[in-house]
Amino acid sequence: MTVDRITSATLRAMKRRREPIVSLTCYDAAFCHLLEQAGVDVLLVGDSLGMVLQGQPSTVAVSLEHMVYHTACVSRVGKRALVLADMPFLSYATAERALQAAERLMAEGGAGMVKLEGGAAVLQTVGLLTRFGVPVCGHLGLLPQSVHQIGGYRYQGRDDAGAARIRADALALQEAGASLLVLECVPAELAAALSAELEIPVIGIGAGSGTDGQVLVLHDMLGLTPGRSPRFSRNFMADADSVSQAVAAYVAEVRSRAFPGPEQTLA
Ligand SMILES: Nc1nc(=O)c2c([nH]1)NC[C@@H]1CN(c3ccc(C(=O)N[C@@H](CCC(=O)O)C(=O)O)cc3)CN21
Ligand SMILES: CC(C)C(=O)C(=O)O
Ligand SMILES: [Mg+2]
Secondary structure, three states: OOOOOOOHHHHHHHHHOOOOEEEEEOOOHHHHHHHHHOOOOEEEEOOOHHHHOOOOOOOOOOOHHHHHHHHHHHHOOOOOOEEEEEOOOOOOOOHHHHHHHHHHHHHHOOOOEEEEEEOHHHHHHHHHHHHOOOOEEEEEEOOHHHHHHHOOOOOOOOOHHHHHHHHHHHHHHHHHOOOEEEEEOOOHHHHHHHHHHOOOOEEEEOOOOOOOEEEEOHHHHOOOOOOOOOOOOOOHHHHOOOHHHHHHHHHHHHHOOOOOOHHHOOO
């Protein structure tokens, strides 16, 4: 018997059941196999691969070609998990580019959903993609593709105006057709309130324990990132004898809401 693929409908049902959604980044077939064995629900082929695999200072240098290649490496061997592919920097800056990028990520890359960063700026694009059958994940809070405007990787939505903008963007993304939302580096209270308010599932990174799911960069949680990892991450290899065991511990701690704990949470 074949195993059913996780889709946005599966994730919506998990949210209704209050069953935490477990996600990690994944860039190749070997880790796809390992993460699926451990029960990870969503494999994010993140443009963070530019930093962790390519040694770039940001995600800005990642091309559509790179994303299609890594998405295919994952989706070729994946059976159950949803393969979520990042649309890279400027690949969704016009309607034509966005359609072309989504076409390549889904048709050649085998992605089941695509993710793009931003709120008001991408609403029309989200509407266009979803009208033509592309499942879309939004991404709000810290937007790494805008690091050259922000000037660093900083928490977002810490004042009333910033929080109100993120809330309005989240509701508008849902209205435009997004079926999933990633909230990155926002205060836990804001992330929990938005998760309760939105019908679509919210996956948090550096957003506290009150979201519908969690995602981390794989190399950070395996302690493979040189230097200091973001404070919202945790090295699960510290208490594990193998990579599989570390990933299994992460899956169990997200499902039991033990991760993230106070140490990984910004109030
Ligand atoms: N290895 C890696 N991990 C990530 O989580 C990640 C990437 N790369 N690349 C894409 C984005 C960029 N992200 C980042 C990168 C760095 C910090 C960081 O160092 N933050 C500081 C706080 C900075 C501040 O608030 O002033 C930290 O200590 O967590 C946060 C998010 C998240 N994503
Ligand atoms: C940090 C996550 C959410 C991401 O977008 C990535 O890994 O590229
Ligand atoms: Mg990304």
